[in-house]
Amino acid sequence: MSENELTTSDFTERNEPFDIFADWLKEAEASEINDPNAVALATVDENGLPNVRMVLLKGFDLNGFVFYTNFESQKGREILGQKKAAMCFHWKSLRRQVRLRGDVEIVTDREADEYYKTRARGSRIGAWASKQSRPLESRFALEKSVAEYTARYAIGDIPRPPHWSGFRIKPVSIEFWKDQTFRLHDRVEFRRETPDGDWSKVRMYP
Template sequence: MQTISHIRKEYSLKALNEKDVAAHPIDQFSLWWDEAMQSEILEVNAMTLATTDADGMPEARTVLVKAFDKNGFVFFTNYNSAKSQQLEDNAKCCLLFFWKELERQVRINGTATKISTTESIEYFNSRPDGSKIGAWASPQSLVVAGKAWLEETYDYYKERFKHGEIPKPPHWGGFRVQPAKIEFWQGRPSRLHDRIQYTLQENGAWKIERLAP
């Protein structure tokens, strides 16, 4: 049986060079996003969100990006959840996309702010009814009595909203992470990986640099 210390993979699919990347990191992300979409990667929009708690302890979990543009990356959650409370206390956070099929990852450091209620309602209305009811039923991150309690609470809201539209809960909505630094990582042979970093300057321009692997 192969031991953990001997697990290795040689990366060789593609390369990433400073002269070939876009001037703006979101344009570069869009190029990689399109390739990831065409590759039919499972859960292509899954990203790790890292925050810190009141004691400075890092916490990370997987969320789904639902939109991105030059203003930032948007995800949705319960505003009473642990991650939301942590972002309220310290809006600085990190996002990480890992597309193993393309031997790529993108790391984004930035600041999270709540999006408008209008934007949150627009997205909420596009969700399946089951997800809408789930947003009402789950007191996310809190300790609950058990699975049966959750199922009973779900059934309660399902019955409550069975005759009409399901409104967005007041405690549910989106965050937009506005990037200050974005790193594009492309796996390469012999662990000489390509790492291109974009850093936002005070004048609004992006500085592009290569990092050692």
């Protein structure tokens, strides 16, 4: 029996979804070529029309799954408007998928400040220079904005923009999927009524 088969058998028997996710992410970090923390983020606008795009997971714990963005971007506006979102991780090399959804809260200023300081200086400049998700008249206009903020913050610290922070998805559903032969995949969903409630586990038909 292979190591992956042993892991698959184990995950269907375990009862704590955050522990399973931690193990799967660790294995993805060892097997994925690029960005094992990349995740599809789904939101919905005021008309009920969905949007999806890739972002990077920047942290998770028992409180939820955290990513950072410009709050004036399309995804930022949609999350602030609806306070709900969903994520889908797909690790092709491991033939695994994790889906989750739930309510969204804004991270604390302290969390956002601490993460912002870890970003490359150019990325911190970019957070100021880019009017994310809005029309751009030319590439030159973006480069000009970058140059302006580079000059403004040429020396010393670069403060976090007031419109840039993080969101935390507090899941009420987390589903683990593992590829199996003949499309008879393993699917286990953890559910709870509220973000602070107890989990129940349901094994699903593939």
